[in-house]
Amino acid sequence: MVIIGAGLSGIGAAIALRRAGIHDVVLFERASDIGGTWRDNTYPGVGVDVPAQGYQFSYALKPDWSRVFAKGAEVKSYVDDCADRYDIRRLVRLNSEVTARAWDDDQSLWRLTVADRPVTARFVISAIGPFIEPKPPTIEGIGDFEGTILRSTSWDHRVGLFGKRVAIIGTGASAVQIIPEIADAVAHLDVYQRTPIWVTPKPDMTTPALASALFRTVPPVQSLVRNSAARMMEILLIGVAVNHETLATVNHGATRVLREFWYRTQVRDADTRRKLTPDYDFGCKRPATSNTYLRTFNRSNVELVADPIKRITAHGVETVSGIEREVDVLILATGFRTATDPAAYRRTPVRGRDGFDLATFYAEHRARSYESVSMPGLPNYFTIFGPYGWVGGTWHDLVETASNHIVRVLEEFRRRGADVVEVREEAADRWTEFARERMSHSVWALGSCATANSYYYDHHGDTTYIRPTSAREAWHASRTFALDDYEFRVVSAAPAPGEVANDSLGQTGSFHRLQGA
Template sequence: TGKRVAVIGTGATAVQLIPEIAPKVAHLDVYQRTPIWVLKKPDARLPGWLRTVFRWSGLAQQGVRATTDALTESLMIIAAVYYRHMPWLVRWAERAGVSNMREQLPDNPELWDKLTPQYGFGCKRPTFSNEYFATFARDNVDLVTTPIRRITAGGIETSDGAEREIDVLILATGYKVFEKGNLPSYEVAGRNGTDLGEFWEENRYQAYEGLTVPGYPNFYIMLGPYALIGSSYFKMVEGNAIHVVRCIEAAHERDATCVEIRQDVHDRYFQNIQKRQQGTVFLNHNCATSNSYYFDRHGDAPMLRPSTSFEMLWRAKHLPMAHYHFKKAYPAGWLSGDSRLTSSSRRFSGDDPVAEATRR
């Protein structure tokens, strides 16, 4: 409150915080590298009678949920995943984003040029807001698009030599998802002693159903490569949880201690994913300028799964367990306390290493 503040970044986090702090600060500088697609947020207050209906009718809740799911699937999945077949959906979203901006910022072509993305809708994470653009019309807010040279003791210096003084610096600079050491954020050694992060770095990010990798038995990745469903993080969690539970139950039924995806099944799945990727917005709509964390160093976009949530959930519930190897065997080194199979800082202890592992 009452301070000179700078925000670096104009992604989903910045879109939420900038309208909240702008009325409170003395001055706000927003440093933008890449503009973001922002759609209008349907946020009308529900009338009292409708809230009463929702409170007493589960069917009404399910109906609204189904409707909003269908709309979200159409905009966030079908438009991005099936771009080649329905490019008009992406074009519609782009027009809606421009209209939202101009409605909040009337008669301001200079800001329109700075705030309009030059990449396709869906290349990086879009968002919703009814206040974000209007913030830049305030007298105490400046949008800075000149690249940053360095942070100084008293402010931020840009590449043109100008320095803007600040009291508070807020970093809303997003994620670096597909870099070694980030996914996974800890060492995971497989059967051959190969670290999973190194494997992905060299051989492209890949996992069967975004969940399991050959050579890494009994290891499940909730947010693995090509796991995320664009409409909802929670649907991905639901689907992968169903998948994991099925694997564990199948292992119990077979009295197996080792569950591992078959190499041939995994490879066919990965090939299918790559084939589907060819029709997505990521490879067809000027994404090179988006600076998106959806992409890795290989040029792949392993963040989003190229399918609908309905297909993902169906596969989680029905894919054959024959796709997995089930064995009653311990990985090499398990009983001897091989540190490669635990963390680098500790080994199993006690008389019963398997029981100790279960306890931990």
């Protein structure tokens, strides 16, 4: 069993497999450490934008989160602790990027290229998350800039910003955290905004010692708090948006409060406030939470630039109006390629049965999945986050739900003595149609979203990022979906138990059917 990625998704999947008695597992991680997004993102102010009590596995509760919205270093420490507590770290192969995946139908196995070495596996789980890699900026002249370039996903802490002229391109979730943190230090900060973002208040505070002590001594209390926090975020971020047809007045009321009260109390200058205020419905684009972002634009050394960028020059940024603003440091917070972007699979191809190519499929066809976990054409292959995958308001619910689905399939695979399992075409079509129908009632279909520039929409215009059910529905489905929606096959040409295969370290190990695990 190969798991691709050793972030929260990969570690959570590995824990689920081990708890189910499946131990022949390896995690391939392209970086030099585990942790995924919490390893890569160390920029100033990085932290969760959902309450930390909800941002943890249900079976691995941390009683002593330092504050309601934990900072990035604390979340990374939690990831490390989970890997150590469940003995996952020894299964991880670092600096081992999987650059190709190809299904061998004759041998009923996957052939992978890992750090330029061949690896075979009976099963593959893709745990690379929703944001596969940073989106390369397409701004003219970016290679001509003679100053320093910083990226939100690989922040260079050796670069000092004190007294510097700085520009940041992007006003998404990362930029919302970075901008207030650096505004005090820099001489001047230009914020280049293409699309404004809805920013809500952030009820952040330190966790009382008494609460941590209670959680430590009475874990069921923390379980209740954890589930309540997750459900609250689900209602705010998903529930109203998915049910826009019946709850549009709630959405519009919340939008009105933000526009007419919150933004008005935060930003003094009317013109700046107008530029910062979105003209699309709340929920069209993922909102951010901050008590300081909007107020930062009251500072005399911070300028919001809504004029589109024409090009990067040797010494600064020129907008279409012809104004060039000189800067010493340029910060790129320009977003990511998402999980259904064909470009992500052209560099690291995934080729399945009968010539199926994932990049070509995503480029030419509307995305589909079965419960977001499986796709026809990819036997013995699962995804933690697939099309229509985001569950509720916390990533951990998604990982646990998808892992539970995968384990059910593997247990049935073992029970039937199969060699190959693949979701049926009609099952994937039926479930995808269910998801699309649900989405037709959402804010993304019925709301005013044309100007949102939201990554929730894929390049076909479908909202495949969100699962249009509650987390409870998703959890129930992972326990009750019809196993006959999968085809289990016994193939005589499959390798016999005990046959050896090369692993990522050039060693040999037993390669066997799941029954022998």
